[in-house]
Amino acid sequence: MKSDLLSVCRSGVVVCDGAMGTQLMLRGLTPGECGMRWNEERAADVGAVHSAYAQAGCRLITTNSFGGTRTMLERHGLGDQVLNWNRKAAALARAAAGPDGWVFGDVGPFGDFLEPLGDTTEDQLLAIFSEQIGALVEGGADAILVETMSDPAEAAVGVRAAKSVSGLPVVVTYAFQKSADGFRTMMGTPVGDAIAAALEAGADIVGANCGTDLSLDDYAALAKELKAAAGSAPAILQPNAGAPKSTPEGVVYDATPEEMAAAALRLRDAGISIIGGCCGTTPAHLAAMAGALA
Ligand SMILES: [Zn+2]
16 A cells, blocks of 8 residues: 555655656657647657656656646647546556556646736636546546745645646745846745745645756755745755756757765755756656755
8 A cells, every 4th residue: 555645755755757758759759749648649758758757767747737727738729638648647657656656647737827917816726627637537637746836826726626627736936037036936925925825725735846947056945945934844845957958959858867866965964855857857867866865
């Protein structure tokens, strides 16, 4: 019988997986193409990425469903696939995670702003998130990950949606950037306020992923702020593979597996309970991180 994720987080570090999008691009996904489509048409490739992370030592496998809300799929004219592709995304992750692993049902931003900046009401967003999350739960998710959030109000609606359709643990991660006033989301919210909003909405695990222009030193500093803001809740951090660098071929993240392994130890020492990777991380990075943390 698989242990309870929340109690495992309280007794030690759990390694979650790394980037999916860049791994699918290596397998032929083109920029702008709908990655959700691969859960059906290139299921073997999605499954192979999940399995590579599982073999690297990741016990938490994240579904390929970042752009899986109806609003995001409708941009590709594919809104009728919300239930089908989210169920398939969860089933693929479930198969790779194995009996002792957990599946994070992944929910990304819905792609617009809530009122008053945008036209979407909280009730509308609750329905959008609930539809996707319901399908992820049906497909076998063990927890819901509301990720890469900038607006605490959107994150809070994501938590409410997850709690309304399941009894699963809910995780919220924000993308922070560094400003003169410290770490803030793109919407300008400081770490303490962002995390407090997620906890108030009922999130069980809170933290950060991705980030704009953050170095591995920045992630170590962010880890301390997150831990302080999270209080008694477990904290999660999924850094990019170092700071982004501009090249003629585009932005690259080029921290080595050894550098990421050293960074993972600093996150652990800061009290982070779930450690994984975001942009630019690969199964090789996660294997080095899992090895260092073991
Ligand atoms: Zn990222």
